[in-house]
Amino acid sequence: MSKESLDNIDAKLSEMLTNSMHIFDTAMNCLLGDTNLDSVRDDLYSTDKAINELHREVRREMIVHSAVNSRNLDIPLLLSYMTMSKDIERIGDYCKNLFEIAETGNTFVKGDDLDSYIELRNDIGKLIVYLQSCLALDDESKVQDLITLGSSISSDLDNRITNLLENKDEIQFPVASTLFFRYLKRIVSHIINASTALIMPTDQIDYLDE
Amino acid sequence: MNLKSFKNLSFAIFFLYFFLVSIKLLEKGIKTLGAEYTDALFESVSNPFAGLLVGILCTVLVQSSSVTTATIVGLVGSGVLSLEYAIPMVMGANIGTTVTNTLVSFGHVRREQEFKRAFAASTMHDFFNLLVVIILFPLDLYTGFITKMAENGTDFIIATGFTATKPNSPIKAGIKWGSNNLLDGISSIPFIGNLSENSYRVYAVLLIIIAIAFIFLSLRNVVSNMKSLMLNQIEFGLDKALARGGGLFAILIGILITFSVQSSSITTSILVPIVGSGILSIENAFPITLGANIGTTITAVLASFAVDDPAGLTIALHHVFFNLIGVIIVYPVKAVRNFPVNLAKRLSVITAKRRYIAILYVLVTFLLLPLLGVVIFN
Numbered sequence: 213m214s215k216e217s218l219d220n221i222d223a224k225l226s227e228m229l230t231n232s233m234h235i236f237d238t239a240m241n242c243l244l245g246d247t248n249l250d251s252v253r254d255d256l257y258s259t260d261k262a263i264n265e266l267h268r269e270v271r272r273e274m275i276v277h278s279a280v281n282s283r284n285l286d287i288p289l290l291l292s293y294m295t296m297s298k299d300i301e302r303i304g305d306y307c308k309n310l311f312e313i314a315e316t317g318n319t320f321v322k323g324d325d326l327d328s329y330i331e332l333r334n335d336i337g338k339l340i341v342y343l344q345s346c347l348a349l350d351d352e353s354k355v356q357d358l359i360t361l362g363s364s365i366s367s368d369l370d371n372r373i374t375n376l377l378e379n380k381d382e383i384q385f386p387v388a389s390t391l392f393f394r395y396l397k398r399i400v401s402h403i404i405n406a407s408t409a410l411i412m413p414t415d416q417i418d419y420l421d422e
Numbered sequence: 423m424n425l426k427s428f429k430n431l432s433f434a435i436f437f438l439y440f441f442l443v444s445i446k447l448l449e450k451g452i453k454t455l456g457a458e459y460t461d462a463l464f465e466s467v468s469n470p471f472a473g474l475l476v477g478i479l480c481t482v483l484v485q486s487s488s489v490t491t492a493t494i495v496g497l498v499g500s501g502v503l504s505l506e507y508a509i510p511m512v513m514g515a516n517i518g519t520t521v522t523n524t525l526v527s528f529g530h531v532r533r534e535q536e537f538k539r540a541f542a543a544s545t546m547h548d549f550f551n552l553l554v555v556i557i558l559f560p561l562d563l564y565t566g567f568i569t570k571m572a573e574n575g576t577d578f579i580i581a582t583g584f585t586a587t588k589p590n591s592p593i594k595a596g597i598k599w600g601s602n603n604l605l606d607g608i609s610s611i612p613f614i615g616n617l618s619e620n621s622y623r624v625y626a627v628l629l630i631i632i633a634i635a636f637i638f639l640s641l642r643n644v645v646s647n648m649k650s651l652m653l654n655q656i657e658f659g660l661d662k663a664l665a666r667g668g669g670l671f672a673i674l675i676g677i678l679i680t681f682s683v684q685s686s687s688i689t690t691s692i693l694v695p696i697v698g699s700g701i702l703s704i705e706n707a708f709p710i711t712l713g714a715n716i717g718t719t720i721t722a723v724l725a726s727f728a729v730d731d732p733a734g735l736t737i738a739l740h741h742v743f744f745n746l747i748g749v750i751i752v753y754p755v756k757a758v759r760n761f762p763v764n765l766a767k768r769l770s771v772i773t774a775k776r777r778y779i780a781i782l783y784v785l786v787t788f789l790l791l792p793l794l795g796v797v798i799f800n
Contacts, residue, residue: 216654220661272701276660279695280653 217277221270221293222347225300228266229344232303235259236340236399239307240333242314243392246321249314256311263304270297292409295417299406303340306395306402313395318388325383335365336396339403346410355411359420362404369397430651437643438724439600444636445492445728446601449500451629454622457502464503470510470563472799474555475792477514482788487519487718488645488685489638491741492725496633498737499729505569508737509562512722513555513744514792516715520547521788522687523694527780530698534774540698541780542763542770547690547711548787549762554748568747572740576732579739597728608632641721645685652682660696660710668706673749676713686718708763712749719745 238256241247274290320329342358372393376386383389405418412420423431467473481490491512497503523544530540562568608629609615617625649656659675666672680689690711696702722738752758773780 217657217661272664273657273661275696275699275701276657276664279692280657280660282692282695 217273217280218289221273221277224266224270224273225293225297226344226347228263228270228297228300229340229347231259231263231266232300232307233337233340233344235263235304235307236310236337237333239310239314240337242311243318243320244326244329244333249311253311256308260304260308263301267297267301288414291414292417296406296409299402299409302402303399306399309395310392313388313391316388318385320385320389320392323384332365332369332396335361336400336403339365339400343403343407346407350410352411355407358407359404362400362407363420366397366400366404369393369400373397427651430647434644434647434651437640437647439596441492441637441640441644442597442724442728443600443604444633444640445496445499445725446597447604447636448493448496448630448633449729450601450605451626451633452497452500452502454626454629455502456623456626459623461502464497464507467503467507467511469799470506470559472796473507473510474514474517474559475795475799477511477516478518478788478792479514479796480511481515481518482521482792484638485522486638486641486685486687487515488641488721489634490515490518491719491722491738492637492641493634495722495725495734495738496637496729499726499731499734501731501733505733505737505740509569509740510559512737512741513559516741516745517548517551517555518788519686519718520544520551520690521784523547523690524784524788526691526694527698530695531777531780536698536700537777537780538770538774539700539704540694541773542704542766543694543697543707544690544766545769545783546704546708546763546766547715549765550708550711550748550752551715553752553762554744557751558744558748562744568740568743569736571743572736575739575743576736579735580732593727594730605629641684645683645688648683649685649688652679655679655682656692660692663706663710664696664702668703668709670709672706672709673713673716673753676710676715677717678713679710680714680717681720684718684721686714689714689717704763704767705760708759709753712753715745716742716749 235256238247238252238259242249242252270293274293278285278290320326323329339358339362342354342361346355346358373390374380376383376390376393404420408420409417467476477490477494480493481487484490494503494508494511494515498505498508524541527537527540527544530536558568609618614625614628617628656679659679663672663675676689679692680686683689693702693707693710697704697707719738719742722741723735726735726738728734752762769783773783
């Protein structure tokens, strides 16, 4: 197997995560801060396009790699790259959805739960950075830590959504909040799925809870 | 350089030397057979069309134009095959080599669109080589302009005093030493040793068969070791070609990849799944294929270093000029450039719908027609 080309794919996945972190911060700042939406819109959409282009580049590199190394191909590794790149690409899409919540005039800046939302933002931001370092380090215990942390954030988001659905929480923008939590949960799930691709058998990727 | 790369490089160099030694052994085998027998043997290719078709058939059978052209260089270099007879055979080898990537395209047969692209990517090479042969074969046959270019090229290289062309060069001496030892080794086997004393013709035929087998074996090992050694560079080159699209850069990439792995089939076969997946267009893959056609000619030039007769270098240079002129004729004008590509695309539309036609195409083009032609022209 040609190591350099796989390093290239790793570098592209890492760049996708850097862009994902940027787009996530931008979208969250629109909901939790006083960011002028017009000033970040172009940057946000162009970052998402850059992520999509990197995703396509990863696929192209994998095809070229498979064609050149057809005789001794690490198929499970390539399949894990395929699923990982897809999961990372989806983070950008959900960040766009978060931004669209802000675009409809919803903001959580003046809500009572702002501090807990900021904490959520920081935790999920950390997950993205953590995934990036897992990609570089190839350390199974770190990936396990990431999955544990991600799963706890995911449960927390689930509880928040359940409370909203059961009308347990009085909240200013219930629909926007539900979507907000839902999108954040999807982002966390994609981070966890991407990390499972690093350590789990190919057939088990994405099916952590089964 | 890591240990694996060092191992690959060492093996590649060893087998390249073994390849040259095998060419020399072939020369010895042919000389042992004697002129009366070799003349009769090559009488069948005295018709240029028969020679062309024999070139196709031989290459299809060994799946390597390098083996065919290197063997032809050995035959020409030993003086038993004239340039006149050898030229159509080398042109035929050019056509025959395209069967390999066409067979590779069958790996995509399950998905219609993918197969359509992959089959077009492989057959555009067939159509290009057929087109060039249709144009240059009669032209060279009647005017001999490529032959003259090759002869002038040979004279020029010899005049420059290039070491490998000198009869007493260290390269030739090294090859001779290797082939003498190899011959001694083969002759020391009791059965073969007895033949050399009692039945020299059977002995000569055996030597020729062993030499061709060694040429095949050594080239195969050169290709596999060079491919392992150059994997990163090949991927890098193809990534760059993908990023830039087609053009002269892609031709250069095709030349470099093929030059480094000594096999156009490797380059063109790598392109098939890339085009099949849709990430490289057929039009942008075409110049890489043209580059592969040029790059593959280096093997014959290398083989010519092993033979004594400068005609060996002339036939190798003819191969270089023929493929170079072919690209110069076809590539610059868009309408001409698109001609083989469009033919390949049209055929792929038909074969994608009726896939048995693809099998028929291979059997008819690469086996039945050449066989029939050889029978007719003889």
